[in-house]
Amino acid sequence: GGIGVGVGYGPGSKLGAFASGSYAEVLDANWDFLVDRWYLAVISWRFPRILGMFLLGAAAVRSDLPRRPTDLVALARRILPVAVLANAAFGAMGGGAPPRPPTALGWAADIMACIGAPTGAIVYAVGIAILSRRDAWPWPYLRAAGRMSLSNYVGQSIAMVLLSYGFGLATWGRIGATEAVMIAFAVFAAQAIMS
Numbered sequence: 735g736g737i738g739v740g741v742g743y744g745p746g747s748k749l750g751a752f753a754s755g756s757y758a759e760v761l762d763a764n765w766d767f768l769v770d771r772w773y774l775a776v777i778s779w780r781f782p783r784i785l786g787m788f789l790l791g792a793a794a795v796r797s798d799l800p801r802r803p804t805d806l807v808a809l810a811r812r813i814l815p816v817a818v819l820a821n822a823a824f825g826a827m828g829g830g831a832p833p834r835p836p837t838a839l840g841w842a843a844d845i846m847a848c849i850g851a852p853t854g855a856i857v858y859a860v861g862i863a864i865l866s867r868r869d870a871w872p873w874p875y876l877r878a879a880g881r882m883s884l885s886n887y888v889g890q891s892i893a894m895v896l897l898s899y900g901f902g903l904a905t906w907g908r909i910g911a912t913e914a915v916m917i918a919f920a921v922f923a924a925q926a927i928m929s
Contacts (some may be wrong), residue, residue, distance in 0.1 A: 754900040820850030878929040
C-alpha cells in the first residue's frame with residue numbers, strides 16, 4: 735500500500751513512474767500517493783483547517799472587508815507578526831509532512847501550521863487586494879486570469895502533466911527548482927494573456 739513509516743507523501747519505489755512510466759504506471763503511482771495524502775490529511779486535521787479558512791473568507795466577504803482598504807491594512811498589521819512567528823516556528827520544527835508514527839514535535843509543528851497557514855494567507859490576500867486596486871500592468875491581466883480560475887486550473891494541470899511525466903516531455907527529475915518556477919511563471923503568463 736501507499737502508507738509507510740517515515741516522512742513523505744508516498745512510496746519512494748513509485749517515484750520512477752513519474753519520470754519514465756507509461757500512462758497506466760503513472761496512474762498506479764498516483765493512486766498510491768493519493769492514498770498516502772488522504773492518510774496524512776486525516777492525521778494532520780487538514781479538513782477542519784480548510785473548513786476554517788473557507789469560513790474566514792466567507793466572513794470577510796460578508797462584512798465587505800475587501801472593499802475597506804484602511805481596515806485591510808490594519809488587519810494585516812495585526813496578523814503579520816503572528817503569521818511570521820508561527821511560520822518560522824513551523825520551519826524550525828522541520829515543517830513538511832507530519833512524521834509517521836506521530837510524535838510530539840510533529841504535532842507541535844502541525845499546530846504551528848494551523849496558525850501560520852491561515853494568518854499567512856490573510857496577509858497575502860490583503861496585500862494582493864490592496865495592490866489589485868491599481869489599473870496599471872499587470873493587474874488587468876491578473877484580474878482576467880482570476881475570472882477564468884477554473885479554466886486556468888484545468889489548463890495548468892494538463893500543461894504540467896504533458897511537460898512533466900514520462901509519456902510527455904519527461905522533465906520530472908531532470909530539471910531543478912529554478913527551471914520549474916520559470917516554467918510555472920511562463921505557463922501562467924501565457925494563461926493571463928489568453929484570459
